Amino acid sequence: MSRTLQAPVTVAFDYTRSTGPVIGRFLTGLKQATIVGGRLSDGRVAVPPPEYDPVSHQAVTEFVELPDTGTVTSWTWVSEPVAGQPSESAFAYALITIDGADTPWLHAVDVASPDDISTGMRVRARWAAERTGAVTDLVFVPDDGTTSADRPTEPDAEEVSRIITPVSLDYRYAASPEESSFFRGLAEGRILGQRCPKCRKVYVPPRGACPTDGVPTSEEVELSDVGTVTTFCVVNVPFMGQKIKPPYVSAYVLLDGADIALQHLILEIPAEEVRMGMRVKAVWKPREEWGTSIENISHFAPTGEPDADFDTYKHHL
């Protein structure tokens, strides 16, 4: 058995980018099947145009429409492309200086083998039929002399000022060895904490090291599934990615024998009747639904005991 429990996590969001006027002009150009450069204060033309001049630091405001041909100034071979790269088969990444520009642009060249590309080689754009205003609207191919004969035009393409950039990161989350013991304990219906050898405080879930004393913790302590609500809030607000339907009570529950509260749900009582000091007991899901998760406890519900005295938990607020 591995020391740590692991599970996949995907963090994904479709980010909305405001391009600003310069990048917007460049991307609009691509949608129109035109390469747009920016004129810099020293007279050079840069592709893509930088938002601010590297010398004068002023915003770049003069744009130049350029041909879609250029020269390879350096390149590298991508023999095994990965997801998201410009081609599913092997291709070259190259620095290409567009005719009329003074700075190289990193882009892809579609050739079958590294023998088919060389520094100094002439290339031209092969435009996608459907263009969205992105660098993926074109790839470069060897220039066979029929430059731009098949070049599409779409001068009236809508201006690009906002783009959606989906980002998705796949992680393998690993709980610490101490947390893993805690989660494995839950799979047996037990709640396990650890006591700091120095301050004697009991942490649940165990931290592996005391945050106050900085010493390793190893003494295991089994805790009751009964405790006291120290404080809480009622979540009424829905939001993207939310797992529990609002309204719900998110509470800090100080288990008997623990020195730090756990966050969990309070149910079986109207939200407006939940109180600080209320005594609650874990309500476990049916055993066949258990895994290595705090979600084995469906929620906490009132025990019916009298509320705990404020003085017994005020140091946990």
Next chain:
Amino acid sequence: MSKTPAAVIGIGQTHHRAKREDVSMAGLCREAMDRALEDAGLTLDEVDAIVIGKAPDLFEGVMMPELYLAEALGAAGKPLMRVHTAGSVGGSTAIVASSLVQAGVHKRVLTVAFEKQSESNAMWALSVPVPFVMPVHAGAGGYFAPHVRSYIRRSEAPSHIGAIVAAKDRNNALKNPYAHLHSEGTTVESVLASQMLWDPIHYDETCPSSDGACAMVIAAEDVAKTYEAPAWIHGTVMRSEPTSAAERDQVNPQAGREAAAALWKATGITDPAREIDCAEIYVPFAWFEPMWIENLGFAPEGAGWKLTEAGETALDGSLPINMSGGVLSSNPIGASGMLRFAEAALQVRGRAGEHQVDGARRALGHAYGGGSQFFSMWVVGAEPPSN
């Protein structure tokens, strides 16, 4: 070895909005930077170093944005440093910048902090689920609301104190042309009538989600002396503590208490409520005003709400707080801390416009971040520091 005195000689900020779709991240930063440079009468070429700050990268989905921003920020050929301490980052970024001047490393440092929250969704970014644990988290509001409840219980404050703060800050924001929210007619009653989002926090007691940036130019004594109204840095402090520890005080965090005590000591202030003319503090949820009043030592523990209730924290009170409208009226998270620091500087320079506190000579700027675990503060004054 003593520090070289340093002062703020230029301040700039953007017009903060829910969505600044007219500018890129670089454009947003430059809007604030160019205003700060214009205020200081300097060009980017005359700046020695740039210190940038922003809050979690998940907000824009660009890891280490300082890499791609370097050229647009005019940092080519100069030191560029990025600071990150969650919501307090705007404050700590200004402190890192001022340290570079006070240490004698640089003469003129430009510091900028930003957030472009419209590129994602803050509630999502702050509630990414973690395997095995209970998914009860609900953004920053869900995190802080239980601690607000604890404060109310501990201090026995009346339930409308948060609404007093929200109404005050929203009305102050009407005097600030850069503020995101300009909500005419906000009253204690209207705040209390707004939806309860994270009970006990009402909708109108929460900060907006904004796009915005703030920048300052910080200069060494010999440079600052040539300026008409520099804001002299009298003292700076940063402290941190763990997010969770047994019996950790989440209402009156130790790091904040100790940071404030160290700041008052360093600046020779013995009675902060009397000696500080106004304070711009990080209040993303209205109840944090009385909580921080106590944490900062402006009032004894449990008595902060009494200053708020008595109107002492209003623009015409004895200790005006959040003259700009505060985080409750503009919240580009990464810039929010720097906006607090910049407002304190504007006040002692006498350049806060309609929200100027008459005769402000010494002001506090304050920021906090994470689960109340990072604190940064500074005291600025109209006179050079005597310490």
